[in-house]
Amino acid sequence: MLQFPPSILTSTSTDPGDEVVLFDPSYETYEGCIRMAGGIPVYVALEPPHWTLDPDRFINSFTARTKAVILNSPHNPTGKVFTKDELETIAGACCRRDCMAITDEVYEHITYDNIKHISLASLPGMQERTIITSSLSKTFSVTGWRVGWAIAPAFFASAIRNIHIKITDSAPAPFQEAALTALRSPPEYFEKLRREYESKRDYIVHLIAGIGFQIKFKPRGAFFLFAELPENYLLSDVEYVKELIKQAGVVAVPGCGFFHTTLSTEKLSQVGCSYQERYIRFAFCKSSATLAAAAQKLAELSDAMGCVTGGKNA
Structure with a gap:
């Protein structure tokens, strides 16, 4: 940053x-x-x-x-x-x-x-x-x-x-x-960069929603997707990321590390955790080949963990 x-x-x-x-x-x-x-x-x-x-x-x-x-x-x-x-x-x-x-x-x-x-x-x-x-x-x-x-x-x-x-x-x-x-790069460079990232954003939103994550907000800038864990996951964000690394070799960031306040909200997670422990940050600033490989591994992990398919999209 x-x-x-x-x-x-x-x-x-x-x-x-x-x-x-x-x-x-x-x-x-x-x-x-x-x-x-x-x-x-x-x-x-x-x-x-x-x-x-x-x-x-x-x-x-x-x-x-x-x-x-x-x-x-x-x-x-x-x-x-x-x-x-x-x-x-x-x-x-x-x-x-x-x-x-x-x-x-x-x-x-x-x-x-x-x-x-x-x-x-x-x-x-x-x-x-x-x-x-x-x-x-x-x-x-x-x-x-x-x-x-x-x-x-x-x-x-x-x-x-x-x-x-x-x-x-x-x-x-x-x-x-x-x-x-x-x-001194020409304007065309920045527009090409924006289009490429927008395509990758759409790809990862479709991917993560497809394995049950709740996508209620589609990112409008930067190259991160802040997605809420599937409702039927009993794991916290930290626990999920540990399993993601150990079983799939894919790295993401637990959302709790970005929160610093204790808040009340009308809609707490149905699994009884604070919403601050239910978000995962995925980065999509990777090559198409890397994103495709991650997609395969995420799908396999989702099947192994018994997650329902078809997330809630924004």
Whole structure:
């Protein structure tokens, strides 16, 4: 996610005791970075199954100590793309409370169904209070390079640079040259990338629904499917992933690692577990051959575990 070290960004925008608002579920690294800077994470739950933002819940999360908001859109792990109305709610609160926003936009070019990414910084009053982060990792499939960037108002850019040089110094020069070439890619490259991922999204949604998973929200961005376990599975998310690895050799991520709050919901799982223990994150940023092989293994595991076929689709 934040290839530009997030600890640097939180250190430049918060002081010990400051509160940072972020959304739940969320990428697990954010909380650690906030705490490293002496800040206090304050989670605002997104409402399943479509992971919508409740404006009142968000606004009520602000206190006199709130210093910043972290926003990741398109969103890991759900594939949600925050709507313009939701972004306006976030921007309005930041402007009224004089808070910074740190946006993680690494999936900005990976959106589906004709949905366009909107940067929070493009909204009125937000350019001067937003730190934008992105990287080469997702758009150009070079996660190991760890090359990213931050775009910020001059004061924060200077502070970020001063801390960054003491922590990581700089990225290797050849990678920086490659980054310049990549960033000059024609629009056709990004459209081709989007179409390829959209096709893979549709493939994995059909696959996972076909083995009984409940697909109530079709990802609109990024390359993850956050799917709910079949109703007749008595296993938790962690238990299922362990079986998936041992018996099928397929790796996914238990959803509980992305949740940080204890919530009540009108619809708890019929097997008696919190919904936060019922989600699995599947990544589809793989070759078609790898996805096909995984499909076969998942089907075999499903048969062995006695799962009904035919999931509930979005």
